[in-house]
Amino acid sequence: MGQLAFGIGLLVAIVVLAITHRLWAPAMGHGGASTWRIAKITVAEARRRRVVQAVVVLVLLILLSMTVFSYLNPREQARMIISGGLSAITVFGILLAIFVAAFLIPQELETRTVYAVLSKPVRRFEFVLGKYLGALIILAAIMTIMTVVLVAVLLVMDHFVPDLTYSTFEPNLANVVFAAVMSYFAVAVLSAYIVLISTVSSTAMTVIASFIIWAIGSLQSQIHDLAAGAETVSTKWFFTMFYWLVPPLENFDFRHEVSNFMQVSYKAGIDAAGVGILYIIVVLLVASVFFNDRQV
Amino acid sequence: MTDRRSRNLTLLLALGLLLMTVPMQESIHQLRPHVFDPERKTRRASAINVGPMPAVIAALGGFRTVAADMLWLRVERDWHGGNWWALPSLLDGVTQLDPHFILAWQVYGWHLAYNLHAEAETKVDKRYYLDGGIRALEGAVDANPDNWEMIFELGWTLFDRAHDMHRAAEYFYRADQFPEAKSYTTRLYYRCFERTLDIPRLVEALEYAKNRHTDPYSPDDVQHQVIVSDNYRFWITDNHLEDRDKHREIIARENTARAQRSVDFYLYPDNPYWDVCPHCGLPSPEGSEFCSAYGHPMKPSSGSSRSPGESRPPAEATSI
Numbered sequence: 001m002g003q004l005a006f007g008i009g010l011l012v013a014i015v016v017l018a019i020t021h022r023l024w025a026p027a028m029g030h031g032g033a034s035t036w037r038i039a040k041i042t043v044a045e046a047r048r049r050r051v052v053q054a055v056v057v058l059v060l061l062i063l064l065s066m067t068v069f070s071y072l073n074p075r076e077q078a079r080m081i082i083s084g085g086l087s088a089i090t091v092f093g094i095l096l097a098i099f100v101a102a103f104l105i106p107q108e109l110e111t112r113t114v115y116a117v118l119s120k121p122v123r124r125f126e127f128v129l130g131k132y133l134g135a136l137i138i139l140a141a142i143m144t145i146m147t148v149v150l151v152a153v154l155l156v157m158d159h160f161v162p163d164l165t166y167s168t169f170e171p172n173l174a175n176v177v178f179a180a181v182m183s184y185f186a187v188a189v190l191s192a193y194i195v196l197i198s199t200v201s202s203t204a205m206t207v208i209a210s211f212i213i214w215a216i217g218s219l220q221s222q223i224h225d226l227a228a229g230a231e232t233v234s235t236k237w238f239f240t241m242f243y244w245l246v247p248p249l250e251n252f253d254f255r256h257e258v259s260n261f262m263q264v265s266y267k268a269g270i271d272a273a274g275v276g277i278l279y280i281i282v283v284l285l286v287a288s289v290f291f292n293d294r295q296v
Numbered sequence: 297m298t299d300r301r302s303r304n305l306t307l308l309l310a311l312g313l314l315l316m317t318v319p320m321q322e323s324i325h326q327l328r329p330h331v332f333d334p335e336r337k338t339r340r341a342s343a344i345n346v347g348p349m350p351a352v353i354a355a356l357g358g359f360r361t362v363a364a365d366m367l368w369l370r371v372e373r374d375w376h377g378g379n380w381w382a383l384p385s386l387l388d389g390v391t392q393l394d395p396h397f398i399l400a401w402q403v404y405g406w407h408l409a410y411n412l413h414a415e416a417e418t419k420v421d422k423r424y425y426l427d428g429g430i431r432a433l434e435g436a437v438d439a440n441p442d443n444w445e446m447i448f449e450l451g452w453t454l455f456d457r458a459h460d461m462h463r464a465a466e467y468f469y470r471a472d473q474f475p476e477a478k479s480y481t482t483r484l485y486y487r488c489f490e491r492t493l494d495i496p497r498l499v500e501a502l503e504y505a506k507n508r509h510t511d512p513y514s515p516d517d518v519q520h521q522v523i524v525s526d527n528y529r530f531w532i533t534d535n536h537l538e539d540r541d542k543h544r545e546i547i548a549r550e551n552t553a554r555a556q557r558s559v560d561f562y563l564y565p566d567n568p569y570w571d572v573c574p575h576c577g578l579p580s581p582e583g584s585e586f587c588s589a590y591g592h593p594m595k596p597s598s599g600s601s602r603s604p605g606e607s608r609p610p611a612e613a614t615s616i
Contacts, residue, residue, distance in 0.1 A: 002319030009315025016309040020302065072372065076399065083361040091359075221331050244314065250331060251324055256361050260396040263442075268327035271320040278317045282310040289306050292299070 034122045035130040042134020046100050056142055059092045063149050067157060074161050074169040075261075081157060082176055083259035085150040090183040090255065093143050094214055097187045100138060101194035102206040104131040105291070110203070125288035132195050132284060139187055147180040175264045179254040182269055185276040186252035190214060192280045193247050196287040199294065217249035248275055330396065330439070364394035371403070380415065383407055384428070391436070401436035402449055405429045409457045413557075426458060437467075444474035448481055459554050461488040465497075472508070479509040479520035486527070491550055495537050502528050 046052055066081045105128070108114040117127060154171040161169045193213050198206040216223075223246065227239035251272035257264050325332040367390045374382050387404035390397060409429025416422045433450040440446045451467030454460045465488035472481045486501035505524045509517040536542050 002322040005315045005318035009312040009318070012312030013309055013316070016305050016312065020305055020309075069369075076368075079397075080365055083365055087359070087362045224325075224332055248321070251321075253331075256331075256394065256396060259361055260394070260398065262396055265327040268324050271323045271327070275317045275320045275324070278313050278320075282313045285306050285310040285313075289303050292303065 034120075035126045035133065038117070038122070038127060038130025039133035039137060042104065042131050043137050046134065046138040049100075051099055052096060052138070052142070055092055055096055056145065059088050059146050060149055062088045063146065063153055067153065073167040074163055075167040077157065077161060078154070078169045078171050079259050079261075081150075081154060082171060083255060085153065086176065086179050086183065086255040086258065089143060089146045089150065089180055090186065090253075092146070093139060093183060093187040094190055096142060097135065097139055097191045098194060098207060098210040098214070101132070101135045101191040102198055102203055102210055104135060104195060105198040106201075106203040106206060124291045125284075128195060128199065128288050128291055129284060132192060135191050135195075136188055139191065140184065143180065143184050143187065147177060150180070151176065172258065172261060175254075175258045178264060178266065178269060179258040182252040182254050182272065185273055186247075186249050189247045189252070189276050189279050189283075190217065190249065192283040192287070193217075196283050196290065199287050199291040213247060214249070217247035218253075220246060220248050220250040247279065248272075251275055360393045364390045364397055364400070367393065368397070368400060371400075380407070380411060384412070387432075391432070391439075395436075395439035398436075398440065398443060398446060401432065401440070401446060405433035405436065405449060405453055408432060409453045413457070429453060430458060444471045444477045444481075447471040447474075448477070451481075451484065455484060455488060457557060459491075459550065459557070461492045462494075464488050465501075479516055482508045483520065483523060483527075490527075490531075491546065493543055493546060498531065499537070502531060 063085050066084050069077050069080050072080065105114075108117070108131075114127075118124065151173055154173060154176065158169050158171055163169060190210070190213065194206060194210045197209045197213075201209065220243070223239055223243045227236055227243050230236035230239055251268075254264055254269065256262075367386055371383060371386050371390065374380075374386065384404070384407065387400060387407065390400045391404055394400070406429070408425045412425040413422050413429065416425050430450070430453060433446070433453055436446045437450050447467050448471040451464045451471060454467065455464035458464075465485055468481055468485040468488065471477050472485060482505045486498060486505050489495075489498035489501050502524070506521075506528060509520040511517040530536055
């Protein structure tokens with residue numbers, strides 16, 4: 001079933017790309033340059049926002065404050081720091097994604113700077129993609145800083161917490177970094193959805209919708225359960241369609257395995273990254289269609 | 297190409313790419329069954345007999361592990377504050393939020409089956425807490441079937457607390473199949489048959505234990521071989537398999553332990569160990585109507601119809 005769906009999907013993609021090659025092939029050269037310029041401007045704008053800097057400082061303080069659980073045994077301390085640290089990285093990464101990505105396009109429309117950009121030889125898809133890439137760069141920088149601080153905290157604690165015969169600190173650093181990278185993919189997928197919503201609604205509505213999508217995306221496995229346990233065909237179809245439309249955020253959530261020192265499936269991570277990249281492309285394509293239809 | 301056509305083709309391309317995610321998503325479902333296998337999650341939920349709503353609420357935004365950590369800090373506080381009776385509900389919440397938190401499961405099962413069982417004053421309460429502890433650990437094994445420690449923990453509680461040796465043996469054997477299992481798991485496996493005087497299975501388990509943990513360069517394996525050889529010599533070389541006095545001694549010790557634990561046999565009426573001959577105090581093989589040693593007729597005793605004390609061994613049989 002899966003292989004068949006993949007084959008059909010691949011065939012459709014190849015056929016469509018072949019039919020439309022006259023549209024996209026010439027734009028590959030100069031389109032990349034203009035997308036990159038828009039991304040750089042987006043990064044510069046985001047750097048000026050105080051909320052971004054405030055969130056980074058807040059997360060760093062939270063990560064450092066996690067060293068207070070000295071009354072727990074070493075293994076429990078490691079668990080607390082890893083689960084708390086990874087959750088802080090994910091949650092604040094997602095909050096930043098919402099507050100960065102939700103403002104990207106609506107603000108351009110409200111301040112009318114979009115007219116200046118679109119009057120130049122820039123396609124709307126390139127504009128959407130440039131804005132999205134800018135958001136991804138700034139989020140990558142922030143999440144890298146947070147991950148480095150978490151790893152540093154774990155290394156320092158590993159040095160100072162005395163091991164007991166039945167309990168040792170021993171943080172699984174490779175898995176921690178892996179979980180942080182996967183959290184970044186979650187943030188990237190959610191950002192794409194936020195950009196999609198922002199092409200059709202105001203800033204306030206985008207922020208509210210982003211929170212709802214985050215919550216629904218985190219219930220991915222529950223929606224899968226509902227689809228699997230549905231008693232009627234129509235309910236099964238409804239939940240299955242819903243399952244494929246919501247952002248697959250649980251795919252990227254490895255915090256649970258890492259903080260419980262369970263074996264982590266890197267293959268599942270690679271698959272999740274593949275699914276994430278395809279979702280991002282799909283969502284940005286739909287976003288560009290919506291933005292094209294919008295009267296600007 | 298018109299705008300409308302280009303729009304439709306773009307949406308078709310998006311659909312094609314979405315279809316391409318199907319096999320990868322299916323692979324993720326298989327690789328992470330603890331997240332995506334509904335049967336496994338449902339089994340766990342029914343095992344601890346609570347609704348999934350709190351877990352669903354905490355799952356919004358992926359806060360389950362953090363919520364479990366917060367509750368765990370409350371467990372620590374209540375534990376050190378002596379508020380033992382509040383712990384089961386907290387631990388239930390922790391394990392429901394994070395079913396892979398091994399330490400929380402261990403503390404949950406142990407607290408019910410040991411601490412609260414010991415603190416309870418009536419037999420009914422003791423049974424309630426012991427059964428609760430075992431149920432919690434069964435839930436833990438369902439949620440963590442790949443964790444040997446959890447399987448061992450359930451085996452140990454059945455062995456040491458409930459004295460349900462046949463079930464304990466099953467779990468020790470299952471735990472022992474994991475490469476990381478410690479050698480005491482192998483030894484506890486035959487100890488179960490020692491205590492039930494299930495001689496054929498004891499011999500089989502001793503042979504099995506002799507062939508496990510045989511690395512001459514591992515101190516733990518060397519120690520294991522010394523202990524198993526001692527036991528093997530005692531039972532098989534010195535031929536205590538037919539030693540009735542030894543059997544009586546074991547039965548007496550087991551009866552005393554069960555009495556101390558207030559684990560009366562009516563809790564587990566199907567345990568064949570309790571089919572003890574009222575004349576000589578020796579156990580009968582499962583299903584036999586005669587005592588294995590002297591052929592004394594035994595009262596037909598099928599678990600549920602037996603009242604407490606009916607087939608308890610006579611006083612002289614339990615004293616050494």
